[in-house]
Amino acid sequence: MEAGKLLIRNASQIATCSGFAAKKGKAMSDMGIIEDGAVAVSDGRIIRVGATQDVLSCLNEEEYTVLDARGKALLPGFVDSHTHFVFGGYREEEFAWRLRGDSYMSIMERGGGIVNTMQATRESAYSDLYKSGYARLTDMMKMGVTTVEGKSGYGLDLETELTQLRVMKELNEKHPVDVVATFLGAHAIPPEYKGRADDYIGYIIETVLPAVAKEKLAGFCDVFCEKGVFSVEQSRRLLRAAQALGMKPKLHADEMAASGGAALAVELNAVSADHLLQVSTEGIGLLAGSNTVATLLPLTAFSLREDYARGRDMIDAGCAVALATDLNPGSCFSGSIPLLIALACIYMKLTPEEAVTALTINGAASAGRADTIGSIDAGKEADMIVLRYPSYTYLPYHTGMNIVETIIKKGKIYRSY
Ligand code: NIG
Ligand code: FE
Numbered sequence: 529m530e531a532g533k534l535l536i537r538n539a540s541q542i543a544t545c546s547g548f549a550a551k552k553g554k555a556m557s558d559m560g561i562i563e564d565g566a567v568a569v570s571d572g573r574i575i576r577v578g579a580t581q582d583v584l585s586c587l588n589e590e591e592y593t594v595l596d597a598r599g600k601a602l603l604p605g606f607v608d609s610h611t612h613f614v615f616g617g618y619r620e621e622e623f624a625w626r627l628r629g630d631s632y633m634s635i636m637e638r639g640g641g642i643v644n645t646m647q648a649t650r651e652s653a654y655s656d657l658y659k660s661g662y663a664r665l666t667d668m669m670k671m672g673v674t675t676v677e678g679k680s681g682y683g684l685d686l687e688t689e690l691t692q693l694r695v696m697k698e699l700n701e702k703h704p705v706d707v708v709a710t711f712l713g714a715h716a717i718p719p720e721y722k723g724r725a726d727d728y729i730g731y732i733i734e735t736v737l738p739a740v741a742k743e744k745l746a747g748f749c750d751v752f753c754e755k756g757v758f759s760v761e762q763s764r765r766l767l768r769a770a771q772a773l774g775m776k777p778k779l780h781a782d783e784m785a786a787s788g789g790a791a792l793a794v795e796l797n798a799v800s801a802d803h804l805l806q807v808s809t810e811g812i813g814l815l816a817g818s819n820t821v822a823t824l825l826p827l828t829a830f831s832l833r834e835d836y837a838r839g840r841d842m843i844d845a846g847c848a849v850a851l852a853t854d855l856n857p858g859s860c861f862s863g864s865i866p867l868l869i870a871l872a873c874i875y876m877k878l879t880p881e882e883a884v885t886a887l888t889i890n891g892a893a894s895a896g897r898a899d900t901i902g903s904i905d906a907g908k909e910a911d912m913i914v915l916r917y918p919s920y921t922y923l924p925y926h927t928g929m930n931i932v933e934t935i936i937k938k939g940k941i942y943r944s945y
Contacts, residue, residue, distance in 0.1 A: 542602045545604050550898060553845070566579070573909060574904060574910050603672075609894035612679050613676065614696055616656065617648025618861075632859055657695045664863065665699060670945075673705065674901070675892070675897065677710060681712030697709065704942065725759070737769055755787045800821040827854060828854045866927075880923060884923065888903060915933060
């Protein structure tokens with residue numbers, strides 16, 4: 529047995545999700561199934577995938593650590609491509625207010641919401657943000673997540689935005705889960721700039737964005753493009769400045785109101801347009817004709833008691849849909865992959881195949897990584913999960929339950945319990 533060599537054999541089913549780019553529309557149903565399959569891994573990468581007999585015939589099993597997956601399904605690790613998992617404090621009282629009928633936006637207008645977490649995050653020590661972030665990544669990993677996108681946006685000033693991104697950088701280095709960092713300085717207007725959104729965007733462009741780019745802390749720039757937060761014009765100005773510094777655009781688009789966010793995402797060739805609860809039919813058509821992934825976050829709609837995004841319509845129109853948790857302390861304090869899958873299938877009417885594609889190769893595309901993760905293909909990083917059941921179809925069927933038994937991250941084995 530050689531270090532770094534792993535063989536998973538006799539999986540009742542491998543759902544390879546094979547591909548190196550986002551899958552659109554009908555292609556989201558292509559699972560690339562291999563029955564009685566095996567995967568060989570060397571130095572953290574997949575070197576061979578196929579029927580067990582075929583894979584065994586071209587390697588020496590004795591060199592490998594062997595994982596027998598009889599009766600179990602093997603899938604790519606999940607990619608959670610939209611989260612805000614590094615933050616200080618909690619907002620459990622706002623959740624209770626919403627249960628009594630307050631709206632998310634009315635709480636935000638009263639000075640709660642994102643600014644509440646901003647205060648707590650500014651007051652948090654680096655080490656506390658790191659520790660809570662580490663624990664949240666571990667929770668996510670147990671549910672099969674092997675890569676997480678995380679956003680800043682709870683500092684809303686130079687120092688704290690950089691702190692959040694530095695925490696994510698260190699977590700990426702030290703935690704087994706990979707962290708893809710996104711700069712979301714335009715998440716809300718901080719009290720210092722109340723009523724001066726244009727000036728705040730100017731400050732972000734002139735002061736914060738260059739510092740983020742200089743330290744190479746984020747590959748993506750996101751903005752909360754929303755009625756009452758940042759307009760389409762302000763969002764465009766910021767995202768163009770980010771593009772000029774080599775950062776790729778993402779948008780919180782058409783979440784609470786149809787505000788033209790999807791159209792802006794397509795205009796800028798954004799990596800993803802996220803939320804889309806209120807997107808217009810025209811917006812769906814634009815997304816379908818673009819390279820922008822529609823990243824849907826049903827746990828947020830559930831937590832806010834809003835109608836779900838039109839996931840079925842989007843896939844039927846030919847969009848590439850990804851699913852992500854949106855884990856954050858306000859609109860959605862949940863990183864539950866099992867609940868996410870259940871909501872996507874039961875309420876957004878995705879099929880089990882589409883839900884798995886949305887959390888693997890399309891999630892990878894939404895995080896800008898479809899070339900290296902998100903599918904079980906030779907050459908990709910060995911990020912995979914073994915289910916306790918013989919097929920991926922058990923994911924929505926065993927509703928709300930975590931059926932991930934083993935997580936393989938860069939070829940290393942972790943148990944979910
Ligand atoms: O994606 N919509 C804006 N941002 C987050 C919520 C952040 C918060 O409430 O703290 C979201 O839902
Ligand atoms: Fe979000």
